[in-house]
Amino acid sequence: MNRVILIGHLARDPEMRYTPNGTAVTTFTLAVNRPKTKEGVEQQPDWINCVVWQKTAENCANFLRxxxxxxxxxxxxxxxxxxxxxxxxxxxxVVGENVHFLSPKNQGNLFDEPFSPRPPVNINDDDLPF
Structure with a gap:
């Protein structure tokens, strides 16, 4: 079975391009920390090249930095x-099939805590289509 799950930080901005037939492809490098040694010393991260395709490629290029x-x-x-x-x-x-954005919203990510307080939204009844 060839399956991998990685959590890390992008080493640089993702690079998106299109194939000649118009398919989006985005590449990026993920810095993945290794576990600490028995002595508690942090090791250097591994730099993992990743590639994603189609809609996932467009989302990564638009929302990751x-x-x-x-x-x-x-x-x-x-x-x-x-x-x-x-x-x-x-x-x-790594050919990414699923990418989850884990950074908080204030770091440029659209996905934040789902139950964090939000300012009230004022909607006029005339704005509703029903």
Whole structure:
């Protein structure tokens, strides 16, 4: 079974582009902390390349920024290509199928605590369609 779930912070802003047939694809790097050692020393994070497609790609490009906290659920994929000098290069990345935005609203994320206090909304009866 090829399944991975990661929680981390974006190392830089996501980069979105479109394939020749118009499919959105967004790439980003997720900094994922390793557990502390037995001595309590924090280790360096792992820098995980992620790629997401279609509507998920558009949402990530629109709502995530450098430093945003995110949960990525997907699978690990390895692919190869030939570089400009003709050398074969390999890339390992996580293909994200689900991405959950975990940063609070004040950090540029649309999703905040669902039961946090909200200012009252004044709606005139004439504004209602029914």
């Amino acid at each position: 450098k430093g945003s906290k995110a949960l990525v659920e997907g699978r690990i994929q390895t692919r190869s290509f030939d570089d400009k000098e003709g050398n074969k290069r390999y890339v390992t990345e």
